[in-house]
Amino acid sequence: MNFILYSDVNDNSIGQSLGRPEYSYYFVLKAYRPLLESLGRVHVVSTVAEVDPLYRRLLAAGEDSVFLxxxxxxxxxxxxxxPTMCVVAWEFDSIPDEQWDNDPRQDWTQMLARQGRVITLSSHTARAIRRAMGEDFPVLVLPTALWEKFSDIRQAHVPTSINAGATLAIKGCIFDSRELDLSADALIPAPLTPEEEAALAAEIEAAxxxxLTLKRRFVIARHYLRLWALDLGRDLAEPVPRVKYLQNWYxxxxxxxxxxxxxxxLEQRLPAICGAQPILVSEPPPLDLPATDRIVETRVDGVVYVSVFNPKDGRKNWHQLITAFCWAFREQPDAxxxxxxxxxxxxxxxxxxxxxxxQLSPFACRVVVMHGYLDDAQYAELYKAxxxxxxxxxxxxxxxPLMEFMSSGKPVIAPAHTAMEDYIDESVAFVVRSSEELTIWPQDTRIIYRTLRYRPDWGSLKSAYENSYRMATAHPQDYQRMSAAAIERMHDYCAFAPLQTRLADFFAVAPKAADIEPVLDNASC
Incomplete structure (x- = not known):
């Protein structure tokens, strides 16, 4: 069996693609590859145009293929x-079952029916597909095989509830709340002094x-007539419409x-001349941002909470994640x-x-934001910290990331909804309560409510912070039990062998002997 793989993001473009809606598919492809190589030959193509020529060559040699x-x-x-099949990461309770923008591809039921089967990353997605396609539609639930990747970290590092001190490094920049001189007062512009008000009034008056005297009107008319005449004698790459000069003069x-x-x-009859002119909005001054091309580091200790996300991803709810932390630990300098x-x-x-x-300041706890690239060794230190x-x-x-830290033996704070319901419960996590809310399919240009997501409860998140801190500082033996449970859960959920068996059964092929090459990339899929 030959597996032809394609992702819109590849090794060459991943550096510029972080934050794109589908960039995480690249990491899923890399994580699936060892599993697929254990069942047959894998061919990763850089463009879709390569698929059919490769398929025909393999077919001429008597070999079967499938395009993933x-x-x-x-x-x-x-x-x-x-033969084509999607690998779908999806987090909503229904799949698109109607088209828009005169594009039938937007109706997933048509696309999946044509393919005849699908691979998903979670039971939640599988249920959404079967509700639309029927209970008999072939769906394989296959999370990524991460367990083996973290064997070295598990062997070299015993998780502890209180970090005695760890150094974190990154190629980029680090923002530390204890070094930022945060103040809510800085958000309110200071009132102008009488001298400043007078200077501002003089500046406005000077501008x-x-x-518009008769002479001034004549100067304006002569100016635009001159520009129009000059343009007549020039061969411009992008000619200025002559009516523009009349509009400016008017x-x-x-x-x-x-x-x-x-x-x-006049506006009705000569809109190009007498119609309203566009309002020009001046660009805001550029931000004074730190350099991101050097290695920087910081040291953390105490009870250390870690989260990995893209701030422009509306799913991540990161405002609540930070506000609940700062409110729970306003008086805890070791958090x-x-x-x-x-x-x-x-x-x-x-x-x-x-x-x-x-807005949250002052608070005694510490917030450290790391922007930039972490290599494998630096990520390993983050797992350990x-x-x-x-x-x-x-x-x-x-x-x-949630699965990766659990595979490293770290208990978590998380809701137990959507894909996380497959591996999150009270034995491995401080579960954050949540409730359903209406939302849109993210690619739906109509922006109409057709599906559901979840609304985490802020109070429950704050309590989870407080309860986890209490366990880490007062009940380290309970922390060790939860750490061991997280490791065991990930072994059962994403170890290589059971996922290989599941994949082999789905494609009706026999596994072959193969070395497992761990995937060393990170994403927020």
């Missing part, structure tokens, strides 16, 4: 000769245009003399929240983050 598209159904080609030179009723009449950001562009969230932290991992999401397709 690591993309949602609407982005999976429907016109290939090669006023000169009065609004700057004579509009104030035209009665409103006459202007309305630290380390946030690893999976978003390339610091400017997209910097102001929002700093405003939130300033954590006391707990925190997830406060509204919905999840799988949540690889």
């Amino acid at each position: 598209s690591f993309a949602p159904p609407q982005k999976t080609p429907a016109d290939l000769h090669c 006023r245009p000169p009065p 609004w700057e030179g004579v509009r104030d003399r035209v009665p409103d009723n006459l202007h309305a009449w 630290t929240l380390v946030v690893k950001i999976t978003q390339n562009d610091l400017a997209l969230y910097y102001s929002e983050l700093m405003t939130l932290l300033a 954590a006391t707990f991992y925190v997830n406060a999401s509204r919905c999840e397709g799988l949540c690889l």
Whole structure:
């Protein structure tokens, strides 16, 4: 059996793709690859155009093939000769079963019916598909095989409830709440002194245009006539429409003399000249952001909470994650929240983050935000430094970081909804209560309510922080039991051998002997 794999994000583009809606499919492909290699030959293509030529060559050699598209159904080609199947990460209670924008691909039921079967990452997604496609539709639930990846960390590191001290390094920048001089007062502009008010008034007055005297109107008309004449003799790459000069002359030179009723009449008949001019909005001044091209480090200790997310991903509910932490530990200096950001562009969230932290100040606990690239060794130190991992999401397709920290022996704070219901309960986590809420399918351009996600309870999240801290500081033996339970849960959930058997049964092929190459990438799928 030959498995042809494709993801829109690949090894060459992943560095620039962090934060894109489907970038996590790249990590799922890499995690699936050892499983698939244990059943047959794997071919990773860089474009969809390579699929059918490869399929025909293998078919001519008498070999069967299947194309696995690591993309949602609407982005999976429907016109290939090669048998095609989607690997779907989905976090809502229903799948799109109608089309929009005159695009039948948006109706997943049509796309999946054409393919005939599908692979999903969670039981939650499988139920949503079967509700739309029927209970007999072939669906394989296959989380990524992560267990073996963390064997070295489990052997070299015994999780402890209180971190005696660990150094975290990253290529990028680090924001530490204890070094930011946070103050809510800084969010309110200081009142102007009388001298400043006078200076501002003088500046405004100086910026006023000169009065529109008859001579001034003549100068304006001559200016735009001259520009029009100059353009007649030039060969411009992008010619300026001549009517633009008439429009500028009208609004700057004579509009104030035209009665409103006459202007309305002219606007209807000569909209290109007398129509309203667009309002120009000045660009805000650039942010003074730190450099992100060097290795920086910080040291953390005490009870350390870790979370990994993209601030521009609306599912992650990160405002509540941070506010509940700061409110729970306003007077606990030994509680630290380390946030690893999976978003390339610091400017997209910097102001929002700093405003939130300033609104919460003062607080005795510590918030450390890491922006940039962590290599494998640096990620390993983050796994070891954590006391707990925190997830406060509204919905999840799988949540690889949560599984990774649990595989490292870290208990967690998390809801038990969507994909997380497969492996989160009270024995391994401080479970955050949540309730259903209406939402949209994220790709639906109509922005209409068609599905459900979850609303985590802020009070429950705050209590989970407090209860976990109490266990870490006062009941370390309970922490060790929960740590061991997390390790056992992940062994049962995402070890290689049972997932290999599940995959082999689905494709009706026999496993072959193969070395397991652990996947060393991280994502927030």
